[in-house]
Amino acid sequence: MSTVLLEVENLSKDFGATRAIDELSISLPRGEVTSIIGPNGAGKTTLFNLLTGEIAPTSGEIRFDGDRIDDRSPSELARLGISRSYQINNFFPDLTVLENILIATQSEDAGFGPADFLGSRAASPAARERAADVIDTVGLTDVTDQEASLLSHGQQRHLEVALALALNPELLLLDEPTAGMSPDTTAAMKDLLGRLSTEYTIVVVEHDMEMVMEISDRVIVINRGSLVASGSPTEVKDNEAVQRIYLGGTTA
């Protein structure tokens, strides 16, 4: 088994005259936590959307476990073992935590949507067990039967991660998991990512530099769609080109 799980080679993405990703090549080892950082407009969200199949590249290749995936849809990628969390709320607000997770678990079957959901009691014992595991992992067991809309902001962000975990991924892509969180809930998310890092390969786009430095095995810095630096948090922090980009500032 190769140590490299995800490879990006000469990847470019143009939006009209804007080149958002410019001949980018990176490779992500299996089992590591990689954070992607860069200043506003650097191309982080575009790269994330390319990795998750939301948009197609203009040129270049993305490979997962050796196979090309740059022409695959998000649901095909989910079946291959790549799942993502969203910055925006991606759950059904009127359904409970358990019901949301059960829908995500079953949505691996093509075309399955909330209208096909017969209720949590109709779910198979295996699906219920998987859902309970995922809910326990993210620390939402106490609110299993609460409507998602009634959860706190921090709990809703944890539910977003749980939805990605419900698909049983190998690679977990997290889009700003601590966006808008208080220091307490940020600490809870940091704990969760620490626990998940023993089981999954994780890619995070994150603005909270303290968190990036704490949770990452590797940090990839991009600017204007190109690679600026890649290495351990300390290597990247000490890199002159990185320091120039951030002009001594501490936020992404």
Ligand SMILES: Nc1ncnc2c1ncn2[C@@H]1O[C@H](COP(=O)(O)OP(=O)(O)OP(=O)(O)O)[C@@H](O)[C@H]1O
């Ligand atoms: N759908 C689009 N249409 C046109 N231009 C786009 C589109 N999406 C992104 N861009 C442009 O591509 C470049 C990279 O944007 P992107 O959102 O990927 O950066 P980012 O690093 O995620 O920024 P931020 O930290 O501000 O979210 C920017 O110049 C942006 O204006």
